Amino acid sequence: MTDTTQHKGARLAAAPAPAFGVRVWDPLVRMIHWSVAAGVLVNAAIVDEESATHELIGYAVLGLVLTRLVWGLVGTPHARFSAFPPNPAAAVRHLAGLLRRPHRAYLSHNPAGALMVYNLWAVLIGLAATGYMMGTPRYFGMEWVLDVHEGLFAWLIISVVLHVAGVILDSRMTGVPLVRAMIDGRKRLRDPTEMRE
Amino acid sequence: MKKIVLAASLLLAAPAFAQDLAMGTELGTTPQAILTALSDMGWDVRKVQAEDGLIEAYAVMGKQLAEIYVDPTTGRITRIASHD
């Protein structure tokens, strides 16, 4: 507010590229995202894997993911599957295009991010399913169920590392702070005409 | 009367398997011996493995799920974790 005495035109010229905040992530999407992330972290690093707490957190995460999947059908526009359809060809094109400019900002997930998101949901459901199986008389103590559960967990960790790397990379290349958007729900685009669903 | 006695003895016989498993019960000092001992008691043994210096067996009987830990030096059960 130091420049209020200046001429209006000068103030606009001196200002950085105008930030254009678009509401994209509704509160449910954000709450589910950070709860799932926290659940995964706690279950992976803190809680004893043989404890009842581990099971409880696993089912809680499953419940959140299933809720999100329903929200993908009936939720707010950018949260719907139709806003980020799984499209491997588009994902490859998007990744190949990273070397070129300009970088496009997306209101929902970019095509590579979309594939990652579906991958993360599938892995989380697989973990809950194999975890449940381990506690049934039919699959209790079965080596292969444990192997699948552990294999999925290893893949989840790799996926999360790639996911966070992708978020950081996309934020840098498009100038849209994605983590901030997942916190307050708004994507701040440098150039609103560049945005895509 | 005979029928009642028979039925009663059958009812008593079923849980007798599970009663055989208790802290200190001797199962054997090798994975193979433990597998045999548990199988003879009627358990469906799913897996036997070394775990923290103990031998751990995963076994199922009906709806009972048990993780049984045996000290390989004494051959006796040191811990039973049952889930059901």
Ligand code: HEM
């Ligand atoms: C265990 C950890 C994590 C899991 C399982 C996970 C999973 C997900 C999923 C499933 C989505 C899609 C959200 C939706 O459409 O509902 C997502 C989006 C997102 N996540 Fe994570 N996440 C994790 C950790 C993180 C961390 C640590 C960060 C911060 C660096 C982060 C930042 C984001 C951002 C910014 C988006 C939105 C990306 C975009 O704008 O397209 N995530 N995450």
